[in-house]
Amino acid sequence: MTTFSTDLGGTQGTAALKAQADRLFQRKRLLNFGLPAVVLAYLTYVFFAFDVPGLYGRASLEHARTLVADSYSYKTHVTRDARSAEVTVAIEGERKGTYPAGMSPDWVARGEPGGTTVIELGHGNEVRFLPGNRVEYDVPGYGLIQVVSSRAGGVEVTLPAGPVPSWISASKSRLAVTTDAGRLNVTRTKAEVFRYFTGWELFWFTLDSPYYGMGPLTLLRHAFNGEAGAIWDGFWHNNMWHHGEVAWALFETLLMAFLGTFGAAVVALPLAFLAARNFTPLRVVRFAMRRLFDFVRGVDGLIWTIVLARAFGPGPLTGALAILVTDSGTFGKIFSEALENVDDKQIEGVSSTGAKPVQRYRFGVIPQITPVLLSQLLYFFESNTRSATIIGAITGGGIGLLLTQAIITQKDWEEVSYYIVLIVIMVMALDWFSGWVRRKLITGDEGGH
Amino acid sequence: MADLTAGPDRIDEIRASYTMLTRKKRIYGGILLALFVALMAAGFRTADMRNAGSFGDGITHVFDYPAEVLGEAVEKAAQLPGNLLRFLPSLVETLNIAAASTLLGAIAGIVLSLLATRGLARWPALIPLFRRVMDILRAIPEIVIALVLIFILGGGPVPAMIAIALHTVGALGKLFSEVNENASLKPVEGLQSVGATWPQRMILGVIPQVGPNYVSYALLRFEINIRASAILGFVGAGGIGYDLRNAMSWGQGRYDEAAAIFVLLFLTIVLVDQLSGYFRDRLTHGARA
Structure with missing residues (x-):
């Protein structure tokens, strides 16, 4: 900061002092008003360069709504095929979530093919699939909607008297009714009812598991009766959520981060000695090592990932190697700086006892840099779990791959939110763990190493 | 203040406890190091197995792609x-x-x-x-x-x-x-x-x-x-x-x-x-x- 001269004698000195202070204030004022103005101008430029006003046209509210609704709720489809007159009940309309023939949720009374099926949507809403491809929807407070569909005549709709409300859209080929209780779609080929439920469907057990629909207490009783293994198996191999595979993917991501971070440390430590002024008197070697570190760091992790993916193919090893290569540059730099700040007295002390060079490094140098080194390593390990997720999305390994796959389908948003929750828990747990170890290192183990 | 009048008994005791401490520390350090090496090796093997191409095959081809790109550039x-x-x-x-x-x-x-x-x-x-x-x-x-x-x-x-x-x-x-x-x-x-x-x-x-x-x-x-x-x-x-x-x-x-x-x-x-x-x-x- 600016220091004032201590010459306070006479008016001239005071005037000069005042002028100096004025100049200082002027500069500060300019900075205080100029800086926000520059930031604002830049953000305005970015606002138009990124075409934010045009975003409104491109953004899809429909997508946002599906995403949010899908991430905390699911729908069950009840479908009747017009030709075979067969009724199927399927969660999210997926084959994996289809109820077997003899089994229905309690709100569906499934009839024989060609018979009557009654679907309760709650709050008095009731849909009936009647023989002859007729469908009735009883909406409380409105009346009875009757539909007959046929290949030749299309979809004929009979509504209660009065104007057609906005939640019904009827045409010659299609009827769509959307109420708070659910949705009904009728076309020439099929009639379909959707009912929405909160939660993640079949999260614990799929429909083919004998434990589907059991409460926690019942499950516990079964577990005590020696079925714990089978229960765990049903959960772990749930083919809707694939808990086992997800756990393995999380482990793979952690593995990439672990191998990459600690591998990089093993590679970088000896090289750092070569780049430190006090251990390598040869300027050429030092310079070469430093430029090597800069180069490795400058070639971004993205480029390393691409290059290595070409050689090793997709998988966790590629991700681990990409982290390893990128971080060895960073570690080389950090370690060599730590080595240059090492206190010489300890090394002299050790060598005065007649220690050989290796012993000098082991007992004079390593103990001094261990705390810095370990805390940096742990910090990078934690931040690399995040990088491993991202690299996994590019090279195809770990939870990053599962996540991108789920996002690409554009409908499994409940799985996307499940993975996001798991990733956040994993990263936060590691954050906590590395913080705990670092605190232990700094406060607990002061003297020894 | 420390008791400076302690006899040789005390010194032996101190030496024994110091040696024990050092040994314990060394054993812990050794175990940690062995654990770390084992973890790295096991992790590497697992990652290698799960990867599309193995490390041994890939390592010889690391520079193929950069060489291709460079050559064309x-x-x-x-x-x-x-x-x-x-x-x-x-x-x-x-x-x-x-x-x-x-x-x-x-x-x-x-x-x-x-x-x-x-x-x-x-x-x-x-x-x-x-x-x-x-x-x-x-x-x-x-x-x-x-x-x-x-x-x-x-x-x-x-x-x-x-x-x-x-x-x-x-x-x-x-x-x-x-x-x-x-x-x-x-x-x-x-x-x-x-x-x-x-x-x-x-x-x-x-x-x-x-x-x-x-x-x-x-x-x-x-x-x-x-x-x-x-x-x-x-x-x-x-x-x-x-x-x-x-x-x-x-x-x-x-x-x-x-x-x-x-x-x-x-x-x-x-x-x-x-x-x-x-x-x-x-x-x-x-x-x-």
Whole structure:
């Protein structure tokens, strides 16, 4: 900061002092008003360069709504095929979530093919699939909607008297009714009812598991009766959520981060000695090592990932190697700086006892840099779990791959939110763990190493 | 004071206990080292097994791709300046994403960090809440937010900018609140005694003290964000990463474009790295005085 001269004698000195202070204030004022103005101008430029006003046209509210609704709720489809007159009940309309023939949720009374099926949507809403491809929807407070569909005549709709409300859209080929209780779609080929439920469907057990629909207490009783293994198996191999595979993917991501971070440390430590002024008197070697570190760091992790993916193919090893290569540059730099700040007295002390060079490094140098080194390593390990997720999305390994796959389908948003929750828990747990170890290192183990 | 009259018995005891301690420490160290080596080896084997190509096969081919790209780039060296110029707008977009997200993230990070620092917080009871918010923002990888936002907002720089900005809020917020903790409270108290409101106390009493540290951390973050923005471009968020993926998917014959992008990215990162290193050094060691 600016220091004032201590010459306070006479008016001239005071005037000069005042002028100096004025100049200082002027500069500060300019900075205080100029800086926000520059930031604002830049953000305005970015606002138009990124075409934010045009975003409104491109953004899809429909997508946002599906995403949010899908991430905390699911729908069950009840479908009747017009030709075979067969009724199927399927969660999210997926084959994996289809109820077997003899089994229905309690709100569906499934009839024989060609018979009557009654679907309760709650709050008095009731849909009936009647023989002859007729469908009735009883909406409380409105009346009875009757539909007959046929290949030749299309979809004929009979509504209660009065104007057609906005939640019904009827045409010659299609009827769509959307109420708070659910949705009904009728076309020439099929009639379909959707009912929405909160939660993640079949999260614990799929429909083919004998434990589907059991409460926690019942499950516990079964577990005590020696079925714990089978229960765990049903959960772990749930083919809707694939808990086992997800756990393995999380482990793979952690593995990439672990191998990459600690591998990089093993590679970088000896090289750092070569780049430190006090251990390598040869300027050429030092310079070469430093430029090597800069180069490795400058070639971004993205480029390393691409290059290595070409050689090793997709998988966790590629991700681990990409982290390893990128971080060895960073570690080389950090370690060599730590080595240059090492206190010489300890090394002299050790060598005065007649220690050989290796012993000098082991007992004079390593103990001094261990705390810095370990805390940096742990910090990078934690931040690399995040990088491993991202690299996994590019090279195809770990939870990053599962996540991108789920996002690409554009409908499994409940799985996307499940993975996001798991990733956040994993990263936060590691954050906590590395913080705990670092605190232990700094406060607990002061003297020894 | 220590008892200096202790006899040889005592010294033996001390020596024995010291030797035991040393031995214990050595054993622990040895076990830890062995565990670490075993973990690394087992981890490597697992990763190697799960990978499409094995380490042994791949290691001989590491330089194949760079050699191919380089070879073609050298062959078409005359086109390099043209290509560099062609991809410059994408590079500017990548830089803009990084800069805008750093700025927005830093501004929000400052506010959050002030709200989460003991002694400065506007609502002290809510400190844990703001801390958890920052933890969660920090924990979500950018790619997650970016991919979800690309689905809603369509491709382009805005999803990447928002994604990186949100992560930056968490990362910088934590660093800033550590800086805030070291700020002197005297100016704040002085301002409070003359009736300054909370925003006034923060802007006039705290920010001038910690401003240089803020800028230093933000510069470091800008460096990181350039890399992040290049990666997000690769998954569809515009900028130079997007061009890189396109150039790569064209495959052989268009490697000169990939080479030009590699060069641009490398130069930018090195340049920003050097510049921010220089400025951070000036800020923390006060070369201005």
